[in-house]
Amino acid sequence: MSLATYTGVLDLTAGAFLLAAVLIVWRRELRSIVHLLAWQGVALAAIPLTEGLYEGNPGPVIVGLVVLVLRAGVLPVLLLRAVGTADAERRESTPLVNTTSSLLITAALTMLAYAVTRPIIALDQAAATRAVPAAFAVILIALFVMVSRRRALSQAVGFLMLDNGITATAFLITGGVPLIVELGASMDVLFAVFVLGLLTGHMRRAFGGTDLDQLRELRD
Amino acid sequence: MTTTVLPAAAAELGEGPRTARLAREAIASGLATTLLGALGLVLGVVAIFGPTRHLRIDWLLPLAGVRFDVDPLGGLFIAVTGAVAVAVGIYTVGYAQREHWARFPMVVLPLFVAGMLLVPAAGSVPTFLLAWELMAAASLVLVLSEHNRGAVRFAGVFYAVMTQLGFVMILLALVLLSAAAGGDAFTTIAAHADDMSAGTRTAVFVLTVLGFGSKAGLLPLHAWLPKAHPEAPSPVSALMSAAMVNMGIYGIIRIDLQILGPGPQWWGLTLMILGAVSAVFGVLQATVATDLKRLLAYSTTENMGLVTLALGTASLLSASGAPDVAAIAMTAALLHVLAHAAFKTLAFLAAGSVLAATGLRDLDKLGGLARRMPVTTVMFGIGALGASGLPMGAGFVSEWILFQSLIHSPPDGNTLLALAMPLSVGAVALTTGLGIASMVKAFGVGFLARPRSVAAEDARESPMSMLTGMGLAAAACAVFAFWPALVAPALRGVLDALPEVGGDTAGVQLATFLRLPGIDGSLSPALLAVALAAGVLLAFAASRWGARHRPAPVEVPLWACGAETLSPRMQYTATSFAEPLQRVFDNVLRPDTDVEVTHFAESQYLVEKVTFTTRLADPVEQRLYTPVVGAVIALAQTVRRAHNGSVHLYLLYGAIGLLVVLLVAQ
Incomplete structure (x- = not known):
């Protein structure tokens, strides 16, 4: 793989990664949100795969394959199972922020990500480092998704997106995360999804829906 | 005490298997405690008479590693704890069955003993703190074993707060010590103790006396002790009162008398x-x-x-x-x-x-x-x-x-x-x-x-x-x-x-x-x-010899103060026995005494009954703790206004926090 191809593929991957995040903000259908998350997982896995192939190093390739199986396969399937069968449960209910404003805020957050990562890019002008703002933007967008969505499942998606962003930042800055660290982080995420799935089920039984605002009743 | 099986279910299960299971569990728990205690007793006695023994397990605790140095001083406290655990373990076999203990306290009891045995064995600051927390957490769980009583829950909360406050002080003191000595092993700290500044030594002394003193039940941080010790199940009370408080004394001897002395x-x-x-x-x-x-x-x-x-x-x-x-x-x-x-x-x-x-x-x-x-x-x-x-x-x-x-x-x-x-x-x-x-x-x-x-x-x-x-x-x-x-x-x-x-x-x-x-x-x-x-x-x-010269004994009714028969109510009670002393120390104890006289409706001169109630609170606790607790509650109420129960708001706090950090880091 030549340097030009490597840079091109890496930029494309980072772009796809960010685009998936923006599309998740745009869509309201829970099923398609989860599909988009799977595509984001593919883009995430492509980062270490590209790096590994370019450097001819098997370590990142294995990490990439693990990430691919978990983030594009296992986690979305688990989430799809948690999507309710009732019609009302399959869409995000009235959003706290409407779609147009959401997209504008997303744009603002992306710019903010570019602004705050300037010191990191200044350290190293490599192609991977220059893609860091995209990963950072995904972290901020994920936080926004968690703040603005009502359904428990959207929260789970936001959480996974946050973790995707953190993992992508780690891949891009360090140029290869040790397998043991990646396995630990993946394990954590897997458990978090299990817990969130359980919580969704409990909420559905207790309140008849998964709107997080109903949790207010638990205070006091 | 927590067996709340419905009568029907109990009949279905059958009393026999349940009693047998309880007996098995009680024997296992008691035996584990006794064996641990015996092991501690033997190791402690060996340590007192032998050279200091070292054990290092580096992989167990990331970065710091676990390090045990058992010297004569530690050995003495290990031996005492072990001896107490032997007696308590045997006792628990019968007690746990009689009181229908749940499984949880039975499992935690040996763990508590293990924690107490490890504290004096610790040879470095991280190991010491780890063992200390194991001991504190296990004892807290045991105090709460009869948690369906309100008094137990109150004592548990009180104990949890006080023991953690004490832990924070000990943590600060030991961190100060290791920072000043440039190493976390007690031997390193002891070697550098003389080079430390007077300020560091004073700060460590004050912090350790407060932290370890609270564990030993010394004033003014004693208030948890008369609450938690009585509310715990009795074998646990025995372990806490006879072995755990010693750890406070051990800490004072080790740090203030031996290392800094x-x-x-x-x-x-x-x-x-x-x-x-x-x-x-x-x-x-x-x-x-x-x-x-x-x-x-x-x-x-x-x-x-x-x-x-x-x-x-x-x-x-x-x-x-x-x-x-x-x-x-x-x-x-x-x-x-x-x-x-x-x-x-x-x-x-x-x-x-x-x-x-x-x-x-x-x-x-x-x-x-x-x-x-x-x-x-x-x-x-x-x-x-x-x-x-x-x-x-x-x-x-x-x-x-x-x-x-x-x-x-x-x-x-x-x-x-x-x-x-x-x-x-x-x-x-x-x-x-x-x-x-x-x-x-x-x-x-x-x-x-x-x-x-x-x-x-x-x-x-x-x-x-x-x-x-x-x-x-x-x-x-x-x-x-x-x-x-x-x-x-x-x-x-x-x-x-x-x-x-x-x-x-x-x-x-x-x-x-x-x-x-x-x-x-x-x-x-x-x-x-x-x-x-x-x-x-x-x-x-x-x-x-003198009895031979006395006349034969005659049985006569006892004099009952003029009443018909003696009744248990004529005896001294604990309250009446202590009453003279309570009067003498009235200024210190500040008892709250009520005497209520009820007259017969027919006549003001005849008394139907006299009720005497006296309430004794801990004066130090009332004077010193009430204002502090009040201030903490007031502060918590202020913070609580920001907590309105909305998950989205909490997430927003987190997001804003992250943004602020990112912008400040620029």
């Missing part, structure tokens, strides 16, 4: 004041307490106060250039730790036996147990005798040695010593005197005379395993009462490792005769016992 004079003086105040306050509260286990818990504060007073005396004397007398005070402290462990284990186990048989802790409702539970009564008697500090009791020899060290401080015109020592003698004398009153009350009102309630009337003796556990503790009490020479080599070994407080001087010679070098005082507990036994035998024989 010899400290300046004011360190010793601070310890003496804290100890004396705790001893007098603890025993006063014990004197007026009517709850048997609360009384014993306050007695723990009293005894730990005496130990701290002895430690302070040792520190002050060695700072004032009298290492030989300092060694005597140190011997008194260590011996009292051992003796207290023995008699407090016994007293709490006996109180647990009473509680299991009657369901009562209130002395005003007990009584008449001597006839119904003879073995338990004798056991409690031995424990109470030990706690009262009378001759033939376990606590006598150590208190006598403490007195000797206080009286024989060098009269070289040192004003500080000339003032501190007589005052301490006064405090110890007052403590011992009141201690006798409180123990006479506990034994006399609780076990003798006639039963004051139906529950006490129906009491039955405890099962064999509980009596065996108490028997072991009673045997230990007998050793300290009659033959303390048995532990003399161990004390010598520990003192040799403590040159900071005159450990390298001759010290006390504990043999048949106790001799204090350079001081003309000697004592022989064994001969004292023999003389007393001979006296009793002589008196008995004389009375038998």
Whole structure:
């Protein structure tokens, strides 16, 4: 793989990664949100795969394959199972922020990500480092998704997106995360999804829906 | 106590299998505790007489690694904890079955013992803190084992907060120490202790005295002890009161006397004041307490106060250039730790036996147990005798040695010593005197005379395993009462490792005769016992001989104060027994007393009934804790306004926090 191809593929991957995040903000259908998350997982896995192939190093390739199986396969399937069968449960209910404003805020957050990562890019002008703002933007967008969505499942998606962003930042800055660290982080995420799935089920039984605002009743 | 199976379900399950399962679990738990204790006892004794043993496990704790260095001082505390655990383990086999323990406390009990055994074995700061937290967390879980009672939950919360506050202070002190020494092993810290600045040393001293003092139940951070110890199940109370409080003393000896010592004079003086105040306050509260286990818990504060007073005396004397007398005070402290462990284990186990048989802790409702539970009564008697500090009791020899060290401080015109020592003698004398009153009350009102309630009337003796556990503790009490020479080599070994407080001087010679070098005082507990036994035998024989000349006995009804028959209500109660003392110490105790007289409707001159209620709260707790707790609650309420229950708002706080950090980091 030549340097030009490597840079091109890496930029494309980072772009796809960010685009998936923006599309998740745009869509309201829970099923398609989860599909988009799977595509984001593919883009995430492509980062270490590209790096590994370019450097001819098997370590990142294995990490990439693990990430691919978990983030594009296992986690979305688990989430799809948690999507309710009732019609009302399959869409995000009235959003706290409407779609147009959401997209504008997303744009603002992306710019903010570019602004705050300037010191990191200044350290190293490599192609991977220059893609860091995209990963950072995904972290901020994920936080926004968690703040603005009502359904428990959207929260789970936001959480996974946050973790995707953190993992992508780690891949891009360090140029290869040790397998043991990646396995630990993946394990954590897997458990978090299990817990969130359980919580969704409990909420559905207790309140008849998964709107997080109903949790207010638990205070006091 | 938490078996809330419905009657129908219980019938379906069948009583047989459940009882068998409970028995299996109780035996497993008790056996594990006993074996751990025996292991600790053996390892501790080996450590006292052998060279320091090291063990490093690097992979167990990331970055720091786990490190154990067992030296004679640590060995002594390991051995004490182990010995207490042996007795408690055997006792638990019967107690857990009788009280229908849930599985959880049975599992955590050996874990608690393991945590306590690891604390004195720790050789580095991270290992020490880890073991300390294991001990604190396990004991908290055990305190909460009867969590369906409100008082238990309150005590649990109180204990959790206080123990964590204490932990924070210890953490700060040890972090300061390791930062100043440039290493986290205790040996490294000890090697660099002399180079540390005076400020660091002072800060560490203050923090450790507060942190470890809170664990030892010293004023003013004692308030958790009389709450948590009585509410825990009795074997746990015994472990906490006889073994866990010792860890506070161990910490003070290890850090302030050994590693940082010899400290300046004011360190010793601070310890003496804290100890004396705790001893007098603890025993006063014990004197007026009517709850048997609360009384014993306050007695723990009293005894730990005496130990701290002895430690302070040792520190002050060695700072004032009298290492030989300092060694005597140190011997008194260590011996009292051992003796207290023995008699407090016994007293709490006996109180647990009473509680299991009657369901009562209130002395005003007990009584008449001597006839119904003879073995338990004798056991409690031995424990109470030990706690009262009378001759033939376990606590006598150590208190006598403490007195000797206080009286024989060098009269070289040192004003500080000339003032501190007589005052301490006064405090110890007052403590011992009141201690006798409180123990006479506990034994006399609780076990003798006639039963004051139906529950006490129906009491039955405890099962064999509980009596065996108490028997072991009673045997230990007998050793300290009659033959303390048995532990003399161990004390010598520990003192040799403590040159900071005159450990390298001759010290006390504990043999048949106790001799204090350079001081003309000697004592022989064994001969004292023999003389007393001979006296009793002589008196008995004389009375038998005299009986032949007396006329034959005639049976007549007892005089019942003019009433028809004697009733249990005519007896002294715990409240009435303590009333004169309560009057004397009215200013300190500040009791809340109500006397309510109800007259007959027909006549103002005839009284139908008189109700006397007295409520005794802990005055230190009321004065010192209430404002602090109030301030914390007010602060929490302010913070609570930002918590409106919306998950989205909480997430927004997090997001804003992240953005602020990112922008500030620019």
